[in-house]
Amino acid sequence: MNIVEIDVAFPTFIMNKSGEILEVNEVMKQQLGIEVCDKHVSDVFSEWSVSKDRCLALGKMREFSCVFIIQKLSEDRYMCAGVFSQEIDYILNEIDALQKMNRHLDAVIENSYDGIYITDREGRTIKTNSAIERITGIPKHYYIGKNVDDLIKRGILESSVSHRVLEQKKSVSLVQPNRAGKETLLTGSPIFNDDGEVEAVVTNIRDLSELMELQTALRKANELNKSYQKEIERLKGNQENAFSQIVINSEKMRQVYEVAERVLNVDTTILILGQTGVGKDVLAKFIYNQSNRRMQGKFIKVNCGAIPPDLLESELFGYEGGAFTGANKQGKPGLFELADMGVLFLDEVGELPLNLQVKLLRVIQEREVQRIGAVKAKKINVRIIAATNRDLRGMVADGTFREDLFYRLNVIPISIPSLAERREDILPLVSYFLQNMNEKYELNKSIGEELRSFLYQYNWPGNIRELSNLVERLVLLTQDNVIMIKHLPPEYQTDFLSSSSISLDSVTLKEAIERAEKQAIVCAMEHCTTTYELAQRLDTSQPTVVRKLKKYNLSLQGEN
Incomplete structure (x- = not known):
């Protein structure tokens, strides 16, 4: 050519x-x-x-x-x-740009976690990705060129979402099991040409079983997180609300709180014994704050000796509307009901009248309470902590306290020693109260060494309550920043000199103070082997301890 x-x-x-x-x-x-x-x-x-x-x-x-x-x-x-x-x-x-974009689209499709396959208007698969192998268990190359009708006949697909998209000309979703029996979500979306006809269908396949497993794991994680959060709040609240009010330095008090810790989440009744002012209510609150009941119910305290007997019954058990003259028309729940799922602290339980002792016994035995004027009793879940400064055994012998109620209350008895029996706690308590008073009244008071020795030696018949009141009184009434022996109220100075068998005519106040100071150091030395331990026990500095030992010609065992 x-x-x-x-x-x-x-x-x-x-x-x-x-x-x-x-x-x-x-x-x-x-x-x-x-x-x-x-x-x-x-x-x-x-x-x-x-x-x-x-x-x-x-x-x-x-x-x-x-x-x-x-x-x-x-x-x-x-x-x-x-x-x-x-x-x-x-x-x-432009061709290069289109080829580059096509490579990017291929990468997006291939790396999609969901399975993707694309069919033409005839139902032939023209593209798919590797995720379809994970979901269906069939290699992706098997799909290429296959018609969805053939895949249905061979049992690979249960039904075709592509046909529905072609018929409805819109996105269609359906759920069906795959060959492994797992639920899968298929969503087909149409691709239209310039004439508005569907020329291809893009189908997205998602394994719902994996999603459900993730949702289940997430729900469990959230539930676990909530339980952890509650526990953190409980522990945080315990430290803030319980330990912030407790000063323990003596072995006797450590033993008391160790017993309390062992019965925190045991629903049995606890009877706290001790003199007035030793901290019975503090121990009761500690048990509540450390227990699981803190997250379930309230801590309700009632002083059985402070409420008139004729009102105490309605306060404890509540009443129905119109039960007696002057009663609230709507009625009123008693303290037992208010403490449901929590703790009811019966302080000074020895002051309960005999008729109320019977009703209290019934509440403990039956775990139910009946309001005054009510026909039916109401079930309650209340832990009872009782406290008294009286000799309940002696009252049982005298017939003023029911024996059966005593044994119901005395399941876990905890006896708190007086402050005079645990002198190691005195000076730490003084420091604690002094710090609180300084913060409360925006002051900067301190206590002199001689006064600290006196406070350590004093017998404290009113126990911790008396000690707290005295510290507050001294802080408020003393003009000097350093509180000394001379600032003590006269009755305390007289009591100290009398208890030490010292005649005011034979010694000066300074001599009396030095004797008390030396005696306090000697008592503390029985429990210490180093000046560091002695300083901690007396709540003072180590240089001060060394100076006082030299002054009184004393030496610790094992030290030169």
Whole structure:
């Protein structure tokens, strides 16, 4: 075939297998403007390249880019017909951009956690990703080219979401089990062409069993987190509300609170024994704050000796509306009901009248309470902690306290020693009360060494309550920043001198103080082996202890 015989409107030339240009048409001559016959094609066009299938060639001629379609005419003759244009570079750049975007889309599809497969309007699968293998257990290449109808026949799919999308021309979702029996959610979405017809369907497959497992794990984690949060709040509240009010330095008090810790979450009744002011209510609150009941119910305290007997019954057990003259029309719940799921602290339980002792016994035995004027009793879940400074055993012998109630209350007896029996707690308590008073009244008072020795030696018949009141009194009434012996109320100075068997006519106040100070140090030395331990026990500094030992010619066992 001769180039002259080819009537085309495009630049065209014929080359041999080696790439030498043999003939060109008129359009080509006009485009080039030079004679190119017998020249090699790469000498005429720069950046000349031929596709692998030898059907397409690209090149450049001056400022123009060119694209040629190659057609084989004979064994050694090839016809190249193409175009010269400045827009070809733009088109090629667009093609590169589209190819890059296509690679990105392929990566997104391939790396999706959900399974994705795309079908054409005939239902043939044209693309899918690796996630479908994890969900269905079938290799992804198996789907390519397969029609969804064939997949349904073979039992790989239960039903086709693609058909429904084609019919309804909108997104469709359905749930069906996969081959492993796990629930899967299939959502098909249509792709429309310019005529508004569905040309392809993109189906998203999600394994619902994994999602349900994650939701179950999340719910369990949230429940566990809530329980941890409650426990943290309980422990935090315990420290803030219980330990912040407790000063323990003596072995006797450590033993008391160790017993209390062992019965924190045991619902049995506790009877706290001890003199007035030793801290029975503090121990009761400690048990409540440390127990699980703190998160379930309230701590209700009632002083059985402070409420008139004729009112105590209605306060404890409540009453129905109109039960007696002056009663509230709506009735009133008693303290037992208010303490439901919590703790009822019966302080001074020895003051209960005998008729109320009977009713209290019934509440403990039956776990139910009946309001005054009510027909039916109400079940309650209350832990009872009772306290008294009286000798209940002696009252049982005298007939003033019921024996059966005593044994019901005395299941776990805890006896708190007096302050005089645990002198190691005195000075730490003084420091604690002094700090509180300074913060409360915005002062900066301190207590002198001589006064600290006196406080340690004093017997404290009113126990901790008396000690707290005295510290507050001294802080408020003393004008000096350092509180001394001279600031003590007269009755305390007289009591101290009398208890020490010291005559006011025989010694001075300074001599009496020094004797008391020496005696306090000697008592503390029985429990200490180092000056550091002695300073801690006396709640003072180590240099002060060393100086006092030298002053009174005393030495600790084991130290030179």
